[in-house]
Amino acid sequence: MFKMENHNENNFNNFLESGIKNSLNDNISERFTERLLNEIRLFEKFEKEDSKTDKFVKRIILGSVTFLLSALIAISYVLIKKQSESFVSKYQFVEDISSFLELYIQKFLNIFGLSLSTESFILTILTILFLFAIFISDKFYIKKTRI
């Protein structure tokens, strides 16, 4: 540590600080701003395209989830209604479809060594789909508007 008089020390410090400032001050290339603004324009352009794709994907996902849910609700309705004699006699095809579905579900569950009733299976699938629909809505719709 070097000892020096106060005013000399102040002058020396000022000299050092201005030397440090001059040495650290670097200038970026002149075309930097132009390149950056072009990059931002490109970003905005891609963002618009991404937003269109995003909307399209969202519609596809929403459509698929709605279709699956409706199909499952319809199947459940058919399987429950099958128990009513008048309904079956009125719509013979209901009996055929429901028998096929029951057989299909039983065979499908057997693959995994499970034995669930058709109603329980449908209820499980419906619950899973419902949770999936909530997850999708949260990820793509709710979170986007939350700030």
Add this chain to the structure above:
Amino acid sequence: MTENIDEIGIESGNSESFTKFVEEYKNKAYSLSLRILKNPQEAEDSLQESFLKLYKSIREKKFEKKSKMSTYFYTIVYNTALDNYKKTRAKSFNIFSFDVNEAFFKEGDELFRQNDEEKILDEIRLKYHSETPENKLVQKEISDVIKKYLLTIPEHYSVVLNMFYINELSYDEISGILKLPVGTVKNRIFRAKEKLKEIILKKYSLKEVLMYV
């Protein structure tokens, strides 16, 4: 200095205001980026990435208006440069990649090795050897000593000096960006300056130096 988010004009779509903001900050931010990356092209690319990050974060309303715009921007510049530095290191050492914070930002390192000090003074002596040792050359020589010194000291000193003198950040702001205690920040600035004083006064008399103040 632009400190208000509304003055940048991103939210209102005013590109002129944003251009003004870029012009105002680009050189100071470039110095910071260069201190970490050392390579001018990499520093420029990293800075472009930082401006884009700022742009996106304002558009996506991630910037909290309670903090200062300059501090927020320099935090982005610092973190982006550090990330890019890590990526570059990882490329060269694809098996033994290491953490830059651990390797270069550890407290208690030697600020300056004796060899480096001798090297700087020797280079300056050689450069001006053929010339008459007139007083007018002293200022140029000292300025070269400072430049070489700042290039030789470890990044954790030059980054703090840059933030303090070029980016004009306060001790608290630097401490917030680097996630270091304020005392450490002050200590680094003090030590870096003291060492520089010592180097200069080893070769030049105080009278010689103060002649140009």
